[in-house]
Amino acid sequence: MxxxxxxxxxxxxxxxxxxxxxxxxxxxxxxxxxxxxxxxxxxxxxxxxxxxxxxxxxxxxxxxxxxxxxDLKALSEQCKKSGKYSFLLTSVPLNVPGGIGSPPNALALF
Incomplete structure (x- = not known):
């Protein structure tokens, strides 16, 4: 850094x-x-x-x-564990007018 x-x-x-x-x-x-x-x-x-x-x-x-x-490592581990490598990925940033960054609030639906 x-x-x-x-x-x-x-x-x-x-x-x-x-x-x-x-x-x-x-x-x-x-x-x-x-x-x-x-x-x-x-x-x-x-x-x-x-x-x-x-x-x-x-x-x-x-x-x-x-x-x-x-955290793509955790996602890849879940893919391996479930044997599923296709999923819906959604990510909704915070709704802050004029905002320039946000936690991703990401969710992978298998």
């Missing part, structure tokens, strides 16, 4: 286009951020937090929710 670095999905316009072309309704991950921090330009230079590509595309342009810090 002190290094301000974390793993995540490679934040490029190509990644954003792939997510759009594959009709994702939302994205989520179990890392502190969905995309790699710090973002890097094609030359490998580290950029600032304001240069996150996927956050800008997903939230502002696509209206696509981003889930972070999800």
């Amino acid at each position: 002190g290094t301000h670095q974390c793993c995540g999905v490679h934040g490029t316009e190509e990644t954003a286009k792939w997510v759009w072309d594959n009709h994702f309704a939302a994205v989520a991950g179990d890392a502190i951020a969905f995309e790699t921090i710090p973002p890097v330009n094609p030359d490998g230079e580290a950029l600032g937090i304001a240069d996150l590509v996927l956050h800008q595309y997903f939230l502002s342009l696509f209206g696509l929710p981003i889930g972070e810090l999800w």
Whole structure:
């Protein structure tokens, strides 16, 4: 946390286009951020937090929710235990006008 670095999905316009072309309704991950921090330009230079590509595309342009810090290990263990890997996943953020973040309130229905 002190290094301000974390793993995540490679934040490029190509990644954003792939997510759009594959009709994702939302994205989520179990890392502190969905995309790699710090973002890097094609030359490998580290950029600032304001240069996150996927956050800008997903939230502002696509209206696509981003889930972070999800407990995907527990979900995968439940899938293995039940032998079911298909489920309805719903997540309803808090209804707070002007809010910029919320606990996911996620629920997987097998």
